[in-house]
Amino acid sequence: MKKLISIILCMAMLAGVLAFAGCKNNKDNQDTTAASTGIDAVNAANTTEPSADSTAAESSTAKETKPSSRPTQTVPAAATTDAQVVTLPTNSTEKPDDGSSTGWNGAGNYKCGSGSGKLAPGEYYIVKTSSNYSALLWDGKKKDDKGQPLAYDITIDGTHTLVTLESGYELYISGCKFINTVSEHPKAVNGKYAPGTYKIGRDIQKGEYIIKKTSGAYGGLSFKKSVNPYVQNVASDFKMVDVSVYYTLSKDGYVHITGCELYDAASHDMASIGCDGTTPAMYKVGKDIKTGTYTITPDGSGKSYYAVYKNSTDASGSARIVETRITKATNVAVSDGEYIWFYRASMKYCQNPNSGLDFDATAASE
Incomplete structure (x- = not known):
């Protein structure tokens, strides 16, 4: 009988210890049992070994999709757009400048829409004229929690970029000049395309090119369908290079050249x-x-x-x-x-x- 009582007491003490450990509260008296269980479940899932069949299948797939053992070149994560959201400067409240929809425009604040002095909706070619530049685009609607306008800070990675303006958009420019692409658009100089953004079929034709790597940890081409920062436009398609290579351009949309130069293979070797x-x-x-x-x-x-x-x-x-x-x-x-x-x-x-x-x-x- 004494042995039976002793066994029962031991079992009760063990249950109490387990209950305390499983329901331990943090300093704010919040029960951490669920979180702990969740972590254990994740760890268990992560440590599950694949079956022999799945391992063989994965091995076969790997051989088919990546025949080389050369380390994959790291590609930077693709942003939703090539711009960051920032608060407009105080001078953005000044009266907009008169914009030209056919000629070059310099530094200033511009509105897009119908009417005298406004930029016509469409695509614009922005050329960097100073290393100390700024190009901000606001849709006239997006604001922060304090009611201040939030604009896209457009990055000009190279000599120029392209951007689409819609009615109601506002463009704030310094250290740059810009023009509607109906009047002027980026193009090659002696068969060489400098870093920047180009519209395929207009600025650059499909065909064979030489990609010359020029600088940085990586270089190459990225592709996207739109140059409107307000359009969900993840540039997930890349052609990255670590040495100069031949490449056949066959896609539609826009190509962005970064860390390299593109040469027409018909006139260059x-x-x-x-x-x-x-x-x-x-x-x-x-x-x-x-x-x-x-x-x-x-x-x-x-x-x-x-x-x-x-x-x-x-x-x-x-x-x-x-x-x-x-x-x-x-x-x-x-x-x-x-x-x-x-x-x-x-x-x-x-x-x-x-x-x-x-x-x-x-x-x-x-």
Whole structure:
């Protein structure tokens, strides 16, 4: 009987301890049991191991979608627009300036709508004239909790940008000039497109281009359907580059060039942008380099790769040799019309491919 009472008392004490631990209150007397249980549930879900079937399926998918082991280049998160919401400056209450819908406009405050002195609704081409610039766009409606107007602070990443104005919008400009795109719009200079935003089909045509990386941790192209900051417009489609490459522009809408320059491939080759056939880049066989066998030598970083593509329209889908990491000098044969790309390595033309690696090879373009 004493043993039975002892067992019952122990069980009661254990239940009390568990109840106390499970219902422990925080300093504000708020029950934390639910939150704790939720965290445990999440942790349990996160630590569940996949079945053999799911692991095999995931492995198969990974091989199909990413044949290369090269680390994926980090792409910055896409913003809803390329502008930030800010409170308008105090001088925004001043009388609007008279705007021209056909000629260039300078610094000032402008309203969009019908009537004398107002800008006609439409698309405008804003060109940065000073590093100390400001371009604010307000729809005439959005305000903060104090009733102050909230506008979009438009970022001009490059030489210029494009923006759509609707009736009722107000534009506040300094360090810039702007004009309706019916009268003037961005375009190439000698086949080169500077960083900025372009409308595909008007400012820049579809076709093959060379993307020359110029600066920053990343560079490339992003695409979107609208240049109105008030339109939900997530630029989720990117073409990022770590070396200069060929690229076929085939999308609609707008393309934004950042951290690089775009060259018309019909009037430029890799040599014209500083790539001599030996330095990391993508080269077109028969144009930049001749048909034959090349020796690719890694730089010793352990991050050297190469690939061979059939075209620049769908590089990943047309790969004859997918991105492959190399740790020693490798011979690669290429044919006319193909594209060879390499990263963190050097390349030379191999004079005697049948005798093995030719470390005294001539330059690729010779």
